[in-house]
Amino acid sequence: MSTPQGPTLRELAVQALSSVEHGYDLLADKFDATSFRTSDRLLEAVTRTLEPLGPFDTGLDVCCGTGAGLGVLRSVCAGRVTGVDFSAGMLAGARRAHPDADLVRADALALPFAPAFDLAVSFGAFGHFLPDDQRTLFSQVHSSLRPGGTFAFPLPAPPAVGSRSYWALWGFDAAMRVRNAVRRPPFVMYYRTFRLTDVRTRLEEAGFGVSLVPVEPLGRREDGSPRCRLVVARKGGARF
Numbered sequence: 001m002s003t004p005q006g007p008t009l010r011e012l013a014v015q016a017l018s019s020v021e022h023g024y025d026l027l028a029d030k031f032d033a034t035s036f037r038t039s040d041r042l043l044e045a046v047t048r049t050l051e052p053l054g055p056f057d058t059g060l061d062v063c064c065g066t067g068a069g070l071g072v073l074r075s076v077c078a079g080r081v082t083g084v085d086f087s088a089g090m091l092a093g094a095r096r097a098h099p100d101a102d103l104v105r106a107d108a109l110a111l112p113f114a115p116a117f118d119l120a121v122s123f124g125a126f127g128h129f130l131p132d133d134q135r136t137l138f139s140q141v142h143s144s145l146r147p148g149g150t151f152a153f154p155l156p157a158p159p160a161v162g163s164r165s166y167w168a169l170w171g172f173d174a175a176m177r178v179r180n181a182v183r184r185p186p187f188v189m190y191y192r193t194f195r196l197t198d199v200r201t202r203l204e205e206a207g208f209g210v211s212l213v214p215v216e217p218l219g220r221r222e223d224g225s226p227r228c229r230l231v232v233a234r235k236g237g238a239r240f
């Protein structure tokens with residue numbers, strides 16, 4: 001999960017024993033050296049997949065962290081780009097990496113925006129939102145988009161049941177549930193609470209029309225299905 005420049009195991013443990021917001025403040029300076037930061041390979045692949053769906057004007061990166069998705073927005077949006085996150089430490093990293101972006105400190109469950117954006121993206125943050133909060137998050141993003149605006153995010157195919165990755169994610173979620181049963185404040189971070197069928201239903205309940213676009217640069221699995229899909233949710237219901 002970490003490189004020699006990244007946090008030590010002890011630092012990661014202290015982070016996981018904090019609230020989500022404070023935990024990211026503690027991790028912020030070393031975050032880009034962890035595997036929690038979305039990889040450049042995925043960001044590049046999403047950029048290639050988004051390009052033909054544009055043009056886009058203004059862009060919003062929801063839970064932007066140190067700004068991984070701001071570079072994607074910069075590539076596909078002609079207008080201003082904005083990042084929103086509730087961790088001041090992570091926003092400071094985003095400010096260093098993207099001095100020209102607008103950065104806003106706010107809870108994604110109470111976004112402070114008028115319906116001003118053409119495109120919203122989000123990377124690597126949905127595990128922090130339990131199902132009810134996902135509904136709130138999606139309706140907050142919906143309210144921040146102009147009519148016809150697009151909310152897009154990558155959703156990797158789940159690992160095969162019984163595979164090593166399957167058990168790794170299962171074990172991580174189980175450890176988090178034990179941690180949250182015995183310790184306050186909770187650190188909400190689960191890998192297995194964001195399944196395509198549920199996500200699609202929750203997006204549609206929020207007023208989006210949903211399409212799935214294969215992220216072709218990331219290739220296909222042995223059965224021919226894409227390794228990763230871009231979920232493309234359109235405000236107003238129209239589909240790509």
Ligand SMILES: C[S@@+](CC[C@H](N)C(=O)[O-])C[C@H]1O[C@@H](n2cnc3c(N)ncnc32)[C@H](O)[C@@H]1O
Pocket residue numbers: 020021024036037038062063064065066067068069084085086087090106107108109122123124125128
């Ligand atoms: C794993 S990091 C991902 C950061 C970045 N998007 C990336 O892909 O590298 C998750 C981010 O979500 C933010 N976050 C989690 N819950 C949030 C909430 N309710 N409101 C705003 N930001 C939130 C955290 O502060 C953190 O910066």
